Amino acid sequence: MKTATSQSSFNYRLWRYDGAPGELIPLLQSAQDHFGYVPRRAISHISGVTGIPESDIYGVITFYSQFRLQPMGKYVIRACAGTACHVSGARMIIETIEDELGIEVGDTSEDGLFTFNTVACIGCCSLAPVIMINDDTHGRLTPASLRKLLKGYRRKIGESTETAVEAVGE
Amino acid sequence: MKKIIVGMGTCGLSAGARAVYDRLEELAAETPGVCELTRTGCIGMCYREPLVEVRDGEDRVIFGEVDPDAARTIFRDHVLGNEPASGSSVVLSISPDSEIGGAEAEFIRLQERIVLRNCGNIDPESIEDYEAAGGYQGLRKSLLDMTPGEIIQEIKDSGLRGRGGGGFPTGLKWSFTAGYDSDKKYVICNADEGDPGAFMDRSILEGDPHSVLEGMIICARAIGASFGYIYCRAEYPLAIYRLEIALAAARKKGYLGEDILGSGFDFDMKIKQGAGAFVCGEETALIASIEGQRGMPRIRPPFPAEKGLWRKPTNNNNVETYSNIPWIVINRASAYKAFGTEKSPGTKVFALAGKVVHGGLAEVSMGTTIEDLVFRIGGGIKEGREFKAVQMGGPSGGCIPASLKHTPVDFESIPATGAIMGSGGMVVMDETTCMVEIARFFLDFTQSESCGKCTFCRIGTLRMLEILERITRGEGIPEDIAKLEKLSVQIKEASLCGLGQTAPNPVQTTLKYYLDEYMAHIDDQKCPAGGCLALVEFSIDASKCIGCTLCAKACPVDAIEGKVKEVHTIDTNICVKCGKCISSCNFGAVITR
Numbered sequence: 001m002k003t004a005t006s007q008s009s010f011n012y013r014l015w016r017y018d019g020a021p022g023e024l025i026p027l028l029q030s031a032q033d034h035f036g037y038v039p040r041r042a043i044s045h046i047s048g049v050t051g052i053p054e055s056d057i058y059g060v061i062t063f064y065s066q067f068r069l070q071p072m073g074k075y076v077i078r079a080c081a082g083t084a085c086h087v088s089g090a091r092m093i094i095e096t097i098e099d100e101l102g103i104e105v106g107d108t109s110e111d112g113l114f115t116f117n118t119v120a121c122i123g124c125c126s127l128a129p130v131i132m133i134n135d136d137t138h139g140r141l142t143p144a145s146l147r148k149l150l151k152g153y154r155r156k157i158g159e160s161t162e163t164a165v166e167a168v169g170e
Numbered sequence: 171m172k173k174i175i176v177g178m179g180t181c182g183l184s185a186g187a188r189a190v191y192d193r194l195e196e197l198a199a200e201t202p203g204v205c206e207l208t209r210t211g212c213i214g215m216c217y218r219e220p221l222v223e224v225r226d227g228e229d230r231v232i233f234g235e236v237d238p239d240a241a242r243t244i245f246r247d248h249v250l251g252n253e254p255a256s257g258s259s260v261v262l263s264i265s266p267d268s269e270i271g272g273a274e275a276e277f278i279r280l281q282e283r284i285v286l287r288n289c290g291n292i293d294p295e296s297i298e299d300y301e302a303a304g305g306y307q308g309l310r311k312s313l314l315d316m317t318p319g320e321i322i323q324e325i326k327d328s329g330l331r332g333r334g335g336g337g338f339p340t341g342l343k344w345s346f347t348a349g350y351d352s353d354k355k356y357v358i359c360n361a362d363e364g365d366p367g368a369f370m371d372r373s374i375l376e377g378d379p380h381s382v383l384e385g386m387i388i389c390a391r392a393i394g395a396s397f398g399y400i401y402c403r404a405e406y407p408l409a410i411y412r413l414e415i416a417l418a419a420a421r422k423k424g425y426l427g428e429d430i431l432g433s434g435f436d437f438d439m440k441i442k443q444g445a446g447a448f449v450c451g452e453e454t455a456l457i458a459s460i461e462g463q464r465g466m467p468r469i470r471p472p473f474p475a476e477k478g479l480w481r482k483p484t485n486n487n488n489v490e491t492y493s494n495i496p497w498i499v500i501n502r503a504s505a506y507k508a509f510g511t512e513k514s515p516g517t518k519v520f521a522l523a524g525k526v527v528h529g530g531l532a533e534v535s536m537g538t539t540i541e542d543l544v545f546r547i548g549g550g551i552k553e554g555r556e557f558k559a560v561q562m563g564g565p566s567g568g569c570i571p572a573s574l575k576h577t578p579v580d581f582e583s584i585p586a587t588g589a590i591m592g593s594g595g596m597v598v599m600d601e602t603t604c605m606v607e608i609a610r611f612f613l614d615f616t617q618s619e620s621c622g623k624c625t626f627c628r629i630g631t632l633r634m635l636e637i638l639e640r641i642t643r644g645e646g647i648p649e650d651i652a653k654l655e656k657l658s659v660q661i662k663e664a665s666l667c668g669l670g671q672t673a674p675n676p677v678q679t680t681l682k683y684y685l686d687e688y689m690a691h692i693d694d695q696k697c698p699a700g701g702c703l704a705l706v707e708f709s710i711d712a713s714k715c716i717g718c719t720l721c722a723k724a725c726p727v728d729a730i731e732g733k734v735k736e737v738h739t740i741d742t743n744i745c746v747k748c749g750k751c752i753s754s755c756n757f758g759a760v761i762t763r
Contacts, residue, residue, distance in 0.1 A: 021480065022442075022462040023462060025459065029443060063464040064445035065446035065447065066444075066446035078405075083524070083561060083611070083612075084366070084597050086611055087524050087525060087599060092753045095750070099750070119405060120448060121405075122180075123406060124184055125368075125369055125524075125595075127184055127529070128523060139185065143753045144755075
């Protein structure tokens with residue numbers, strides 16, 4: 001459902017492009033919304049429409065931490081590494097996620113379900129330590145409560161695959 | 171009719187406000203016509219979220235740490251019934267004819283709320299709520315009863331200084347942009363709140379977005395701008411969502427668009443999402459980012475007031491600054507000057523976080539002491555520990571030691587300590603926080619966020635980080651201190667923008683106030699605060715260990731011994747101090763000292 005709307009918004013944005021300056025970053029953002037990352041072909045496509053050289057587009061992508069050139073998992077986990085979280089034990093939270101998912105900061109799990117990143121500050125400092133999973137914020141975490149949280153997400157994934165299988169069966 | 175209000179800022183939502191709201195919605199639907207259910211932004215008491223308020227006319231009672239079950243009880247006793255509310259779950263009780271009561275009355279009593287006037291009071295997604303609270307009256311007055319020159323004079327007279335950290339007089343900044351002739355001028359709101367440890371702007375955007383829009387429109391009128399941008403971090407999805415609602419509503423009501431309020435003045439604006447670069451908080455880098463380029467700072471002059479966005483005169487202020495504007499226009503400069511100190515008038519919103527009991531937002535008069543903020547409003551240090559320092563100004567700021575707790579917070583006193591006012595983030599630290607480690611943490615941040623334009627910032631911060639990493643591993647040498655001091659001066663002098671010019675501040679202030687801690691790391695390979703894992707000893711607290719064996723399984727070098735259901739022990743001769751046992755333990759039984 002999400003894909004349908006964001007695809008139209010990416011294409012619509014490109015189609016609507018009238019040469020107004022400053023559209024590159026919003027275009028990249030909508031490409032990333034649509035594909036989950038900025039694929040090679042989107043760069044060529046944007047370049048073709050806007051006339052901005054691919055090398056310049058690549059320069060902008062690599063400057064900003066938001067953009068990714070690799071596909072992201074279904075769930076993007078962003079652990080806050082801000083000051084308040086840092087003094088409240090963010091390092092342990094980050095290590096716990098790495099251990100639980102078996103991936104390091106910046107990686108995506110092999111099953112393509114989780115991508116793990118750190119972020120400078122989510123702005124929920126009074127609930128430190130905090131992580132975001134997609135757009136949901138979870139605060140006051142301990143290694144134990146975090147493991148429980150991740151288990152909950154795993155269960156959710158398990159259930160949704162089951163229902164998918166059932167639906168196919170029907 | 172009674173009103174139930176649920177605090178639904180990011181802080182409330184992450185504490186579980188959604189489930190509380192859903193439960194109350196069900197209950198309200200069962201007995202229609204009894205109450206009105208609505209939402210609000212952050213009231214500031216993030217530490218007691220989720221918060222639910224029951225409002226009966228002028229009487230307000232706010233309950234804290236409400237879960238769906240507690241919501242049911244509140245609904246039964248205080249919405250359907252009229253039981254007097256008491257106990258520790260009552261955070262605040264406010265009624266017109268008595269003093270503020272409730273468990274957290276002290277938190278609110280010392281505050282003066284100008285910027286946060288509506289936060290926690292109105293539904294941020296309702297323009298009618300904002301209007302009922304006096305919203306857009308400032309715009310009406312400045313468009314219909316004031317000339318642009320009079321608006322600027324009023325802001326100048328108020329003495330308002332930029333709340334983003336620089337403290338530049340706002341009225342003066344506006345007069346510069348107003349003074350240049352151009353076919354197009356721009357207004358920018360810097361909502362790229364990148365300082366780790368600061369969340370004032372997020373709370374304002376989530377709790378009272380219209381106040382920022384109104385401030386920007388008034389500014390546009392004063393300087394003659396026709397278009398504006400709000401540059402907001404992509405990490406604040408809720409703020410962006412509420413801003414979009416606010417923009418659409420303001421357009422519909424005729425506060426944005428053509429011929430605003432029949433004055434003949436045209437202005438519109440849009441949101442630009444930041445793409446995650448700390449340096450974009452710097453105004454020339456922010457402008458480059460809006461233009462779709464890499465966010466690299468430019469040489470000033472020309473200042474943005476003369477040649478800013480697309481080389482046109484541009485005024486750039488931060489969220490909190492704009493939010494002050496409507497209040498000043500309505501209540502006049504003299505009322506604003508009644509708050510704060512002579513050179514720093516007005517109020518400032520601070521974000522209290524870290525090892526403080528009451529983490530949240532507090533707006534106080536400028537000149538309030540650090541001690542009042544940390545102990546009276548903040549409720550002191552968590553777990554009864556000792557207050558060690560407060561970090562102000564994020565990666566550009568510095569650590570102010572407990573011995574200077576009587577320092578008033580204003581634009582003169584804070585820089586005198588070596589820190590900066592910054593945008594208002596205050597991270598409180600206790601005796602378990604290692605100051606060398608904190609300096610390393612900030613350098614790690616600025617080093618990775620340096621845009622790379624200036625050599626001293628790009629390479630100098632990396633060299634400083636390497637030295638600090640060495641020291642925290644216990645491999646520092648005495649010459650390191652002099653090297654850090656020298657590099658600090660060089661980076662400050664040879665960097666173009668604020669990022670590089672202030673990056674050494676955390677190192678310089680910790681060197682100034684905590685040199686003995688650095689020396690303990692270097693000379694004795696000891697971390698007095700126990701914060702550097704490489705320099706502490708690991709052990710297991712026998713009273714907490716239940717013998718679950720998880721730590722022993724997690725240990726990569728098999729340094730942990732113990733049988734199931736028996737207390738485990740760590741062999742410190744084998745231990746490599748990786749910390750895996752700490753993160754694997756569900757009972758907090760692994761201790762370091």
